[in-house]
Amino acid sequence: MAIDLSALWDFSKPELTEQRFKAALAKVTGDEELIVRTQIARTHGIRKDFSRARQILKSIKSRIDDAGPEPRVRYYLELGRTFCSATHPPESQTESAKTQARAAYMTAYEIAQQADLDGLAVDALHMMVMVDTAPEDQLSWNYKAIALVESSSQPAAKQWEGSLRNNVGYALHLAGRYDEALEQFKLALEARQRSGNPVTIRVAYWMIAWTYRAQGRFDEALEIQLRLEQECDAANAPDTYVFEELEHLYRALNDEARAEIYASRHKKGS
Numbered sequence: 002m003a004i005d006l007s008a009l010w011d012f013s014k015p016e017l018t019e020q021r022f023k024a025a026l027a028k029v030t031g032d033e034e035l036i037v038r039t040q041i042a043r044t045h046g047i048r049k050d051f052s053r054a055r056q057i058l059k060s061i062k063s064r065i066d067d068a069g070p071e072p073r074v075r076y077y078l079e080l081g082r083t084f085c086s087a088t089h090p091p092e093s094q095t096e097s098a099k100t101q102a103r104a105a106y107m108t109a110y111e112i113a114q115q116a117d118l119d120g121l122a123v124d125a126l127h128m129m130v131m132v133d134t135a136p137e138d139q140l141s142w143n144y145k146a147i148a149l150v151e152s153s154s155q156p157a158a159k160q161w162e163g164s165l166r167n168n169v170g171y172a173l174h175l176a177g178r179y180d181e182a183l184e185q186f187k188l189a190l191e192a193r194q195r196s197g198n199p200v201t202i203r204v205a206y207w208m209i210a211w212t213y214r215a216q217g218r219f220d221e222a223l224e225i226q227l228r229l230e231q232e233c234d235a236a237n238a239p240d241t242y243v244f245e246e247l248e249h250l251y252r253a254l255n256d257e258a259r260a261e262i263y264a265s266r267h268k269k270g271s
Contacts, residue, residue, distance in 0.1 A: 081105030120157025
């Protein structure tokens, strides 16, 4: 594609992103125009306006079957996200919604695989955890996505590793499988370090320290969380999750005075 979708996306500001994509419509034709329209639909899904997202997708449906593989994959990905995604309220996740989402995501995955669009294939697989929410099913889908990442040489696929490893580690942690979770969180850290984003690197370290606490390795966890506190403060981005962990750690170490300090910081958010 001539247009760089990632440069236009700001997932924290879907309204602004929509305006960027609408402006981009004047510069694109054919498959690129269809792709941009799928992204406009996605901005509405992020805002939980799923009806509007489906309307936009419906407006291009008649052209999708004759389009190239990328717009077709993106069409079915966004259609699936209008039925099952992280932004949907639990009561909306009916069997009917899951059936429609599953069909859309699997169609996206199959087209992406056939066209060697590995990054989009991984995206489709990782969305299946929203459909099949049993812990073992979620692990299965995430492992399948990781296997694709490991076998691919495409940067668009490789960039998924950190978040996928984190998701697997989180599920394992919740299942009490701390050693396995720690292994995944350390692999996630390696992936985040390769990307060089300090925010996601800090999150990766937090997950490791969180697991150390669960294992009773309080001193190791404390060392990481104190360093994260300093880094977050230096970046003028205090993290209440760090304060919460420090409170738990100091209570575990029977240091109630310090625990209360971080309980206060956690409550105030700074």
